[in-house]
Amino acid sequence: MPFFATQTTSSFRRKITVGLGALAALALTSCGLTQASSTEGDASDKTITVIVTESAPYQEPTEIARELLAEDGWELETTYVTDIVQPNQVVSQGEYDANYFQHLAYLRQFNADNGTEVEPAFSTYYQPSGIFSLQYDSFEELPDGAEISLAVDTANNGRGIKLLADHGLLEIDESVPVTELSQADIIDNPKNFQFIEIDQQSSAHTLTDVDAGFAFARLVAEAGHDVHDVALALEEDDDVRRPYTNVIAVQPGEQDSEKTQALQRAYQSPEVQEWFAKYLDGAIEYNDDITTENAQEIWSEFTAE
Structure with missing residues (x-):
């Protein structure tokens, strides 16, 4: 999975060196990240460190939360x-207090694949x-052998497959939950669809390259469609909905x-709820x-399933 540059907003600038090698050595070599947790256990510490996806x-909501937290004396x-x-x-290693970028299904799969220990604290929205x-206006118009993109990550891979099965275009093993569903669980593919697995963040922008594709509604709207x-x-x-x-x-x-209690008060505030209601005409649900x-x-309960 590719890595990209980061942008930091704080009272001091923190630099994360990105790359696969850097991840492996992150706990040992990143002084900036170590500093984020150096005051752990200090009752007077009023600084909260959060690592967040750089998208609206x-x-x-994080910038709204920042202002609300400042009113209560938090930085x-x-x-x-x-x-x-x-x-x-970095959250699993204790170098940040929290992160904000994922849904429950992705978190469960990431922990299982990477041996990390991270848990949900509270929810913000459903996407x-x-x-x-x-190119096409209905499933009926899709040609035999149509190329269809799916999310490459395990947590989201089955969502597109399930939608196709729900509309009678695939036969799948119904005993497999959507969070674990993959191409291996397709029993019959009568229209010989060709599946291309791509990074979820690219899904909306690659719709021009395929006949159809799975994507988050938010990304489709942000792409101008x-x-x-x-x-x-x-x-x-x-x-x-829950996963x-x-x-x-x-x-x-x-x-x-x-x-964490302070973060919840800020992120689950009326101000943040109002922002979600207005964003992309409510394309995502607070x-x-x-x-x-x-x-x-x-x-x-979720991890026991």
Whole structure:
């Protein structure tokens, strides 16, 4: 998975050296990240460090949260990144207090694949997804052998497959949950669709290169398309809502900490809720169902599935 440059906003500038080698040595070589946790346990510490995806649904609510936290005497130090690997690594290592970039399904899969220990603290929004096409207006128009893009990461890979199966275009093993579904679970592909797996963040921009593709509705809207005009199908199954709810995540047991409680008050504030209602005409849904009070119970149930 490629890595990209980072942007940092804080009272001092922190530099993250990106690259696969840097990740492996992050805990040992990154002085800036070590400093972020150097005051851990200090009751007078009023600084919260958060690593965040550099895109609007994460960045804008974070800037609102920064202002609200400042009113209560907290300083929010933020590092904005464009990859989806660093945030869990540095929170698991205790170098950041929290991250904001992922849904529950991705977090569960990342922990399993990487041996990290990161848990949800509270939720912020649910992001609907779908199958979109810039060339065809319906599934019926898709030709035999059509090229269809899917998210390459395991947590999202099955969402496109399930949508195609729900509309009668594939036969799949129905016993496999959507969070674990993959091409290996396709029993019959009568139209001989050719699947291309791509990075989820590129999904909307690569729609011009395929006949149809799975993408987050938000990314499609941000790419300048009318979501409903180019959608062949949107997710409507309630079973996918919980796994794909986005959360602020922390180290295990930190849900009850003073810092996490302060973050929740800011991110689950009326100001943030209002921002989500206005963004892209409500293309993504504000969601505060998960809180610091129920997060560990929900996470235990979710990881036991």
